[in-house]
Amino acid sequence: MNITSVAIFCGSHKGNNPIYEQHAIELAKLVSILKLKAVYGGGDKGLMGVIANTILENAGHIIGVIPELLIEWEAQHKGLTELAIVPDMHSRKKMMFERSDAAIVLPGGFGTLDELFEMLTWNQLKIHSKKIYILNSAGFYNHLKNHLVLINKEGFLHDDMAERLYFCDSPIEIFNKIG
Numbered sequence: 001m002n003i004t005s006v007a008i009f010c011g012s013h014k015g016n017n018p019i020y021e022q023h024a025i026e027l028a029k030l031v032s033i034l035k036l037k038a039v040y041g042g043g044d045k046g047l048m049g050v051i052a053n054t055i056l057e058n059a060g061h062i063i064g065v066i067p068e069l070l071i072e073w074e075a076q077h078k079g080l081t082e083l084a085i086v087p088d089m090h091s092r093k094k095m096m097f098e099r100s101d102a103a104i105v106l107p108g109g110f111g112t113l114d115e116l117f118e119m120l121t122w123n124q125l126k127i128h129s130k131k132i133y134i135l136n137s138a139g140f141y142n143h144l145k146n147h148l149v150l151i152n153k154e155g156f157l158h159d160d161m162a163e164r165l166y167f168c169d170s171p172i173e174i175f176n177k178i179g
Contacts, residue, residue, distance in 0.1 A: 005037035007100035009115040010047040011108030023049040023137045027171035032060030041097045042066030044077040103132045107140040123164045133174045
């Protein structure tokens with residue numbers, strides 16, 4: 001599959017470890033250099049804001065998708081290439097999915113995990129076959145990775161997730177796997 005756009009799921013906070021922001025900047029620069037369209041949550045705070053601002057600073061193309069109820073909470077970004085305001089969270093995830101060829105997941109909270117698991121579920125149900133790349137900055141997702149191995153070992157998956165889900169320790173590793 002030829003990748004021309006990526007959905008980027010990440011936190012509306014920066015987190016406590018400076019590497020999360022550093023990796024977000026590196027990732028956004030690579031997206032810009034590779035001339036990929038980025039689709040993200042539309043906010044101006046946290047890692048979301050870092051992604052958007054870095055892509056814009058590097059002449060990249062960034063599309064924000066924000067639900068009406070989060071415009072104030074996540075502080076809607078005012079300078080994006082495109083912005084879609086949607087009625088709810090489900091519409092946001094659906095539009096982000098439809099406008100991307102693959103998904104990249106950075107550190108984040110419940111919303112980020114929700115987006116990850118919906119993409120994984122749709123993939124398992126064969127609604128799509130888009131690859132999902134998890135940026136495991138400083139081991140942030142190690143516990144999740146171990147739990148997913150347990151879910152598979154205990155017989156709760158239909159097939160091996162290794163063909164749809166990739167854990168990467170750096171932004172460059174993601175793009176080495178994509179390309």
